[in-house]
Amino acid sequence: MPRLATLLLLWLACIFPATAAAPHPLEGAWRIISTGAEIEIRRSATDPDGFDITLLSSHDMSMPEGMHIGTATRTATPGRYVAAMRTQPSSPLHRTRRMVLTLRPDGALSFEPYTKGRTINLWRWIPYLFRVTVEKGYKAPSDIEGALRTDHRDLTRHRTL
Numbered sequence: 548m549p550r551l552a553t554l555l556l557l558w559l560a561c562i563f564p565a566t567a568a569a570p571h572p573l574e575g576a577w578r579i580i581s582t583g584a585e586i587e588i589r590r591s592a593t594d595p596d597g598f599d600i601t602l603l604s605s606h607d608m609s610m611p612e613g614m615h616i617g618t619a620t621r622t623a624t625p626g627r628y629v630a631a632m633r634t635q636p637s638s639p640l641h642r643t644r645r646m647v648l649t650l651r652p653d654g655a656l657s658f659e660p661y662t663k664g665r666t667i668n669l670w671r672w673i674p675y676l677f678r679v680t681v682e683k684g685y686k687a688p689s690d691i692e693g694a695l696r697t698d699h700r701d702l703t704r705h706r707t708l
Contacts, residue, residue, distance in 0.1 A: 577694035
């Protein structure tokens with residue numbers, strides 16, 4: 548009887564081979580274009596929908612390598628994630644910046660910061676004081692902040708000097 552069970556298990560193993568779980572497209576090493584810092588994104592051990600962001604290397608010497616700098620979670624839109632990353636961990640007021648990470652079709656990762664809450668804009672009171680209209684004319688272009696994958700061949704031909 549034990550031989551029959553062993554043969555049955557071997558036959559099932561041949562029919563249904565065990566496959567390793569494929570890594571998530573967000574996981575891997577990334578180089579941030581604007582600063583040259585390298586980060587690693589990997590699945591969180593505690594949250595099934597979360598990812599941990601770790602600093603691999605940076606030009607800023609106040610941030611040690613291997614430092615946990617943020618987390619990311621999935622959204623309802625495929626390829627988009629909400630991340631909270633510490634921008635200046637060495638400062639006593641280390642600010643956490645919220646942003647949306649988007650996996651683009653060309654394999655790059657774009658960062659789009661966003662804020663929640665209410666703000667008071669004192670500049671809007673100036674027209675009432677002087678009867679002159681003040682307008683802000685600058686709006687940063689979207690999708691200029693981002694990262695490129697460093698653990699794969701770079702197909703976008705971005706180079707750093």
